[in-house]
Amino acid sequence: xxxxxxxxxxxxxxxxxVPIEDITETSSVDSIDSWDSLKHLNLILALEEEFNIVIPxxxxxxxxxxxxxxxxxxxxxx
Amino acid sequence: MKYNDIKIGDKEKLNHxxxxxxxxxxxxxxxxxxxxxxxxxxxxxxxxxKPVVHGMLGASFISTIIGTKLPGxxxxxxxxxxxxxxPVRVGDTLTxxxxxxxxxxxxxxxxxxxxxxxxxxxxxxxxxxxxxxxEPEVLVSEKTENIEIKDKVALIxxxxxxxxRATCIQLAKDGFNIIIHYNKNKALANEIKAEVxxxxxxxxxxxxxxxxxxxxxxxxxxxxxxxxxxNVVVNCAATTIANIKIxxxxxxxxxKQLELNxxxxxxxxxxxxxxxxxxxxGKIINIGSYSVDKPNTEWTSYITAKSALVGLTKSLAVxxxxxxxxxxxxxxxxxxxxxxxxxxxxMKLLTAVQTPLRxxxxxxxxxxxxxxxxxxKSDFITGxxxxxxxxQIMI
Numbered sequence: 001x002x003x004x005x006x007x008x009x010x011x012x013x014x015x016x017x018v019p020i021e022d023i024t025e026t027s028s029v030d031s032i033d034s035w036d037s038l039k040h041l042n043l044i045l046a047l048e049e050e051f052n053i054v055i056p057x058x059x060x061x062x063x064x065x066x067x068x069x070x071x072x073x074x075x076x077x078x
Numbered sequence: 079m080k081y082n083d084i085k086i087g088d089k090e091k092l093n094h095x096x097x098x099x100x101x102x103x104x105x106x107x108x109x110x111x112x113x114x115x116x117x118x119x120x121x122x123x124x125x126x127x128k129p130v131v132h133g134m135l136g137a138s139f140i141s142t143i144i145g146t147k148l149p150g151x152x153x154x155x156x157x158x159x160x161x162x163x164x165p166v167r168v169g170d171t172l173t174x175x176x177x178x179x180x181x182x183x184x185x186x187x188x189x190x191x192x193x194x195x196x197x198x199x200x201x202x203x204x205x206x207x208x209x210x211x212x213e214p215e216v217l218v219s220e221k222t223e224n225i226e227i228k229d230k231v232a233l234i235x236x237x238x239x240x241x242x243r244a245t246c247i248q249l250a251k252d253g254f255n256i257i258i259h260y261n262k263n264k265a266l267a268n269e270i271k272a273e274v275x276x277x278x279x280x281x282x283x284x285x286x287x288x289x290x291x292x293x294x295x296x297x298x299x300x301x302x303x304x305x306x307x308x309n310v311v312v313n314c315a316a317t318t319i320a321n322i323k324i325x326x327x328x329x330x331x332x333x334k335q336l337e338l339n340x341x342x343x344x345x346x347x348x349x350x351x352x353x354x355x356x357x358x359x360g361k362i363i364n365i366g367s368y369s370v371d372k373p374n375t376e377w378t379s380y381i382t383a384k385s386a387l388v389g390l391t392k393s394l395a396v397x398x399x400x401x402x403x404x405x406x407x408x409x410x411x412x413x414x415x416x417x418x419x420x421x422x423x424x425m426k427l428l429t430a431v432q433t434p435l436r437x438x439x440x441x442x443x444x445x446x447x448x449x450x451x452x453x454x455k456s457d458f459i460t461g462x463x464x465x466x467x468x469x470q471i472m473i
Binding site for chain 2: 030062065068075
């Protein structure tokens with residue numbers, strides 16, 4: 001599980017171009033200035049590639065913060 | 079009850095289930111450990127075969143009905159005849175009746191027929207009581223209208239729930255004495271009582287099943303006997319919300335929610351209304367649900383009942399406003415409480431992220447609005463529905 005967290009942190013850091021130490025469990029669309037609609041799509045693609053999963057369309061809009069990303073990734077991996 | 083208000087034919091009743099703890103307490107208090115009452119082996123060798131409850135234990139509830147109901151406070155019970163007609167056993171449900179059969183206006187004495195029945199409607203004890211009704215001068219002087227309310231009292235229905243507990247504490251901080259209603263969790267009710275008392279306010283706990291009108295009546299009677307006033311009622315009672323698809327939904331599921339949200343609210347209001355009307359002032363605060371504005375699937379019975387509560391609140395408000403009683407609704411969005419414990423974490427996270435203020439409601443958020451509605455600051459507000467939803471009303 002800890003591995004999933006570190007993978008999410010790595011992906012978010014790369015996509016949003018922020019230092020890895022700035023990504024925390026409270027990170028969200030409100031706390032990361034560079035998180036715009038284009039970066040959001042890049043995030044989806046990067047997460048799908050990193051975890052080798054397909055994120056369902058209805059979940060795309062729900063990945064709005066770290067905790068939701070973790071929860072939905074874990075659901076997709078089941 | 080005042081002597082002049084008592085009429086021949088007036089009746090009262092109360093119920094009590096005899097338990098083994100009752101016997102133990104009675105033995106401890108009186109020292110009567112007669113083996114016929116306490117020793118199963120001994121009793122089995124007699125014609126009674128099983129222990130018989132002390133006759134005076136059952137009869138002592140005549141004292142309760144006289145002292146608390148007919149005539150109630152001020153009753154001086156000075157004569158009683160008794161005949162013990164049938165044995166009472168542990169587990170029997172006793173119903174104690176008192177009926178006024180005679181009045182002596184000169185001496186302010188009432189005579190009562192006092193009968194005790196068991197669950198099979200058999201008379202187990204019969205007798206007659208004579209009671210003098212004492213009316214202290216202080217009570218007479220308080221008869222003047224528009225009495226000043228010095229010690230405000232709030233009755234919190236469901237006081238041990240998440241919102242209920244926060245409300246008890248908030249209103250105690252606001253200066254209210256608190257009647258904490260609970261149904262099951264006596265230990266928690268006592269814990270909240272201690273917290274209220276730490277704030278230098280008085281508190282009492284009262285157990286009642288609010289689906290039972292008789293228990294509601296007794297709860298209000300007990301509350302009034304303790305504090306003499308109820309100025310604010312906050313109805314926080316709630317039950318778990320089952321997810322049921324419409325195909326599987328039964329009328330019984332609707333009834334369960336309607337009884338808790340509508341019938342109990344209606345019955346509680348009817349019981350507290352006389353004291354509020356007497357004061358010409360009162361506040362009734364109900365708790366609604368955000369799901370009425372934003373319905374989700376599989377909660378049909380709950381949403382229907384909460385929608386009906388909106389109507390009940392407005393109807394009560396319009397009828398009672400001219401009499402000084404304000405009725406309002408507080409509608410929180412998803413609050414993290416025991417009631418919502420079964421809601422999936424994902425739904426909670428999504429609700430928070432979609433809320434403009436980016437979090438779920440806290441019980442203290444709801445209690446804060448209840449505090450405002452309970453205070454004089456909101457005296458020009460009635461029939462209102464205040465939404466506590468972090469800005470979800472805008473989206």
